Amino acid sequence: MRKGFRSDLGWSDVTPKGLWLNRRQVLAAAGAMALGGPALAGLTYEKSPLSTDEAPNTLEDITSYNNFYEFGFDKTDPARYAGAMTTDPWSVQIDGLVDKPGAYSLDDLTMGVTLEERIYRFRCVEAWSMVVPWIGFELATLLNRVGVQPGARFVAFETLARPEEMPGMANPSIEWPYREGLRLDEAMHPLTILATGLYGEPMPKQNGAPIRVVVPWKYGFKSIKSIVRISLVADMPPTTWNMLQPGEYGFYSNVNPTVDHPRWSQASERRIGGGLFAKRQDTLMFNGYGDQVAGLYAGMDLTKDY
């Protein structure tokens, strides 16, 4: 059964008029440019005040240095192999403790939603970082629309698992599909987004097309790519890196310079694109988003709940 938002809410009901017209013009222009291909279409979005004012990394940095193990373990593998992934049509199954479960197309998910640009610091557990101008919308918007039922305490996510298009899946060391999870309050936090693009264009495949999570105060691996399933559940769900190495990667995985990874320090980071001799910078608690998110963890011992 296919369920969408269209029935109850149209674009023009929820989108500021200027933006709505603007999007129609963009779509018309995209149609006129059909010979030039969809990459020219671009996305219409608003700028979010929740952005950092740090300078973004280049598109080249962001799309050529990636972790997407379904395409291989090397940083250059995703750019090399992700082109084979079919992302249209795309459907995300939403299930578990929700009022409106179903298979939602990408259009269903974004229909009537105002896209925003969110320039976020992104800190990988491997102690490198980037600044990325994501385009997306709050995960809370989607969760509110599908209706979270009482009893749901966590959100579980799964990535596409299609071995014929994903050469990295031949590696049996990871139990596929790639999975991640958030506590419901983390998922509902305004900083947590579903991103459908970056630099004003639809999401590059190596960055998790067509839709991925971005949680800027957690290590990058929590930001799961190419999502095909979102489940509202009562119990803490299994997550890929925790399943693989529970002593190294906990469920929370908040960026925390005071809790080291067992094999390396988390106190500093190397900004990608800064060159080999660039000075390392100090890693900030919650990746610099502490004012907004520290309250989520009040009373918890973050050396135990890492």
Ligand code: MTE
């Ligand atoms: N999602 C999936 N499905 N597979 C992955 O291997 N890697 C994670 C995360 N999401 C990963 C994933 C890790 S370790 C990081 S650091 C970020 O994606 C990298 O995102 P980027 O390539 O857009 O910078």
